[in-house]
Amino acid sequence: MTKNDANRQLLRKSGYKATPSRLAILGVFKKAKKPLSAQEVINALPRSADQATVYRALKSLNEKGILRQIDLRHNHAHYELADLTEHHHLICLACGKIEIVHHCNMEETESRILRSSKHFAEIKQHALEFYGICKSCAARRKKL
Amino acid sequence: MTKNDANRQLLRKSGYKATPSRLAILGVFKKAKKPLSAQEVINALPRSADQATVYRALKSLNEKGILRQIDLRHNHAHYELADLTEHHHLICLACGKIEIVHHCNMEETESRILRSSKHFAEIKQHALEFYGICKSCAARRKKL
DNA sequence: ATTCTAAACGCGAATTATTTGCAAATAATT
DNA sequence: AATTATTTGCAAATAATTCGCGTTTAGAAT
Numbered sequence: 294m295t296k297n298d299a300n301r302q303l304l305r306k307s308g309y310k311a312t313p314s315r316l317a318i319l320g321v322f323k324k325a326k327k328p329l330s331a332q333e334v335i336n337a338l339p340r341s342a343d344q345a346t347v348y349r350a351l352k353s354l355n356e357k358g359i360l361r362q363i364d365l366r367h368n369h370a371h372y373e374l375a376d377l378t379e380h381h382h383l384i385c386l387a388c389g390k391i392e393i394v395h396h397c398n399m400e401e402t403e404s405r406i407l408r409s410s411k412h413f414a415e416i417k418q419h420a421l422e423f424y425g426i427c428k429s430c431a432a433r434r435k436k437l
Numbered sequence: 438m439t440k441n442d443a444n445r446q447l448l449r450k451s452g453y454k455a456t457p458s459r460l461a462i463l464g465v466f467k468k469a470k471k472p473l474s475a476q477e478v479i480n481a482l483p484r485s486a487d488q489a490t491v492y493r494a495l496k497s498l499n500e501k502g503i504l505r506q507i508d509l510r511h512n513h514a515h516y517e518l519a520d521l522t523e524h525h526h527l528i529c530l531a532c533g534k535i536e537i538v539h540h541c542n543m544e545e546t547e548s549r550i551l552r553s554s555k556h557f558a559e560i561k562q563h564a565l566e567f568y569g570i571c572k573s574c575a576a577r578r579k580k581l
Numbered sequence: 582a583t584t585c586t587a588a589a590c591g592c593g594a595a596t597t598a599t600t601t602g603c604a605a606a607t608a609a610t611t
Numbered sequence: 612a613a614t615t616a617t618t619t620g621c622a623a624a625t626a627a628t629t630c631g632c633g634t635t636t637a638g639a640a641t
Contacts, residue, residue: 310588310637331627343591348628350589364508364564368599369627383550383557392556397546406527406567412536413527414575416567420508423550423563431558454608454617475598487620492599494618512628513598 307357314342318350319359319374327391328363328371328382364420365389381421387430397421451501458486462494463503463518471535472507472515472526508564509535525565531574541565 300319301311309315321337322329329337335347351372354360361375365384379399383392403416426434444463445455453459465481466473473481479491495516498504505519509528523543527536547560570578 305638312589312637314590344627345592345629346590352628362510366506368514370512383554383560385557386561390556392554394550394554402541403567406538407569410527410536410538412534412571412573413529413569414572416527416569417530418569419565419567421563421565423547423560425551425557425560425562427556428558429556449609456608456618458619488598489600489621490619496599 303359307359309353309357313340314338314346315350315354317342318347318354322360322372322374325373328365328373330367330369330371332369334372358417361418362420364422365391366424381423383423383425385427385430386424387426387434390427390430392427394423447503451503453497453501457484458482458490459494459498461486462491462498466504466516466518469517472509472517474511474513474515476513478516502561505562506564508566509533510568525567527567527569529571529574530568531570531578534571534574536571538567 297316297320300316303319304311304315317338317340318334320339321334325337331344331348331351334351335342335344338347351360351370355362355372358375360372363371363373363382365371365382366386367389379395379397381394381397383394384390399419399421403419407413407416441460441464444460447463448455448459461482461484462478464483465478469481475488475492475495478495479486479488482491495504495514499506499516502519504516507515507517507526509515509526510530511533523539523541525538525541527538528534543563543565547563551557551560
């Protein structure tokens with residue numbers, strides 16, 4: 294299966310063993326349409342893996358930049374594949390709805406920041422999320 | 438005391454009672470040089486308050502926009518006063534060091550996003566944090 | 582193919598972070 | 612001073628994440 298071979302290589306290239314759980318976790322993210330929490334990954338796995346295994350995998354994959362961590366303000370971390378085209382999230386503070394946002398052009402900002410920073414040598418990632426109210430929540434609130 | 442009077446008004450204006458714990462919590466943030474976790478607030482309080490009280494206060498103050506929540510990737514929320522001049526954070530993935538970043542000009546981006554969004558009515562806040570490696574961690578790593 | 586070994590796993594328990602229910606206390610209003 | 616809706620403290624619950632450790636296993640070396 295070619296998809297698994299690609300993931301297998303990806304893991305090996307980062308110095309990890311290509312274990313069934315890690316391959317399965319990557320598979321779950323490949324299918325996902327939105328950032329997933331550890332619990333959602335656990336639930337979505339075809340053959341169950343221990344929660345410690347999943348947490349460890351998420352952490353490692355995030356450290357190597359295969360996944361990226363997203364803060365949706367839900368008191369727990371979410372992750373998504375890092376190789377998606379550059380985008381950010383618009384999150385409804387009332388209902389949690391997520392919309393994808395493109396074209397924020399952060400590379401330029403990052404290099405400018407780095408040039409003027411006293412203490413930092415490198416920027417590896419950034420998180421840019423917008424929190425607001427979605428239209429249906431806004432409508433619902435007007436009625437009250 | 439004039440400073441407390443200002444905070445007292447701020448709280449009342451948001452519909453809250455100006456209780457000693459909330460005034461003390463605002464006092465702690467006023468002195469702080471960096472975003473604080475709930476635990477750090479608890480430790481910094483002159484007269485101790487219960488953790489439930491502190492968590493409840495942080496949540497309310499964040500909802501009313503007096504505090505804002507920051508994600509430093511430490512598995513717990515941090516907060517800072519919302520009325521600081523617009524800035525963001527540069528966080529070292531290796532040691533946690535924080536540097537303040539100015540001039541990211543997000544208002545323009547926000548209004549553009551809102552104009553092109555299908556589902557969102559309003560943007561209330563954003564989080565923009567940069568994660569990288571600080572110079573001293575970079576140096577330490579080279580030696581290894 | 583078999584052996585070897587560091588890395589990864591599963592399990593259970595520990596930690597850490599945050600929330601909740603409820604009775605008592607209290608800030609603001611009258 | 613009396614009233615009342617908020618807020619507090621306490622203790623316990625829940626949620627999120629991590630850790631220790633004995634066992635298994637992927638990949639390298641024979």
